Amino acid sequence: xxxxxxxxxxxxxxxxxxxxxxxxxxxxxxxxxxxxxxxxxxxxxxxxxxxxxxxxxxxxxxxxxxxxxxxxxxxxxxxxxxxxxxxxxxxxxxxxxxxxxxxxxxxxxxxxxxxxxxxxxxxxxxxxxxxxxxxxxxxxxxxxxxxxxxxxxxxxxxxxxxxxxxxxxxxxxxxxxxxxxxxxxxxxxxxxxxxxxxxxxxxxxxxxxxxxxxxxxxxxxxxxxxxxxxxxxxxxxxxxxxxxxxxxxxxxxxxxx
Numbered sequence: 001x002x003x004x005x006x007x008x009x010x011x012x013x014x015x016x017x018x019x020x021x022x023x024x025x026x027x028x029x030x031x032x033x034x035x036x037x038x039x040x041x042x043x044x045x046x047x048x049x050x051x052x053x054x055x056x057x058x059x060x061x062x063x064x065x066x067x068x069x070x071x072x073x074x075x076x077x078x079x080x081x082x083x084x085x086x087x088x089x090x091x092x093x094x095x096x097x098x099x100x101x102x103x104x105x106x107x108x109x110x111x112x113x114x115x116x117x118x119x120x121x122x123x124x125x126x127x128x129x130x131x132x133x134x135x136x137x138x139x140x141x142x143x144x145x146x147x148x149x150x151x152x153x154x155x156x157x158x159x160x161x162x163x164x165x166x167x168x169x170x171x172x173x174x175x176x177x178x179x180x181x182x183x184x185x186x187x188x189x190x191x192x193x194x195x196x197x198x199x200x201x202x203x204x205x206x207x208x209x210x211x212x213x214x215x216x217x218x219x220x221x222x223x224x225x226x227x228x229x230x231x232x233x234x235x236x237x238x239x240x241x242x243x244x245x246x247x248x249x250x251x252x253x254x255x256x257x
Contacts, residue, residue: 010039011052012087018058018069019087020094025071029059032066056083078176086183092245099187099239106177107232109170113161114206115221122210123164129210132157133203140196147188150196151181157203186242193238194231202227 014035017023030038035046050067053059057080059067072080085102088094136153139145155178162171181187205224209216216224239245 006039006041006045007048007052010035010041011049011056014049014053015056015058015083015087016090018053018072019084020091023069025069025074027069028065029053029067029069056080058083078173082176082180082183085180085187089184089186089243092240092243095186095243096236096240096245099190100236102177102180102187103232103236105173107228109162109167109174109177110158111225111228113158113165113167113170114224116165116167117161118206118209118216118221120165124160126207126211129157129160130207132160133200133207136203137200140200145192145196147192147196148182150199151178151188151191154199154203186239189242190235190239193234198231 014023014029023029029050032043032046032050035041035049036043039046050059054061054067057076058070058072060070062068070076072084076084081098085095085098088098132153136150136157139150139153155174158174159171162168162174181191209220
């Protein structure tokens, strides 16, 4: 096993201990000597490992004291949160709580973008949008759908809408959320708690609304909001099942249709 693999593997193990609360904020990380002794390596390699944890934003080097564990949930930005979510996957309750937060933020951004574009002036080429949905459908109908690729295609569609709506901050956050999700296979799978075809049907329905002469009725908008919320509820529940957390009770999506 090469030294790079050792550095990555041990850094990930120590990061997992921080993410799952085994190491507490404000405490000192094990010293270079302690890491070297525990994992049977030289101190230079142990120093590299602790440096990697610092690059994750999980620890802070303090002169004369070593590395102190940061309260990453309070102090960390989006990039730190990405690492935190990835390393928390072995602690089902922690991972499920974080994924719920991720989904709720994503739902807010995407829902706002879809409804804002529905209510506003349609400036994107309808043919371009239709072609993108056609491509999405082709991916969804594949014998073995590539879920990560479908998510990327949907993110690209929403990114277009956020661009024309001049919602640049929301677009940046959505990009970060996409990075978090695609790094965790259970998160990717959870977004397909229902068949990939449903993703296509939603976009087809939106295209029909955008092509219509009149704006959607309040009843149509309410139905869309309800279905959108129920879909994300199933996504959260599916993630809980995949990581071993007790699933929450949800209303079957089909019952709302």
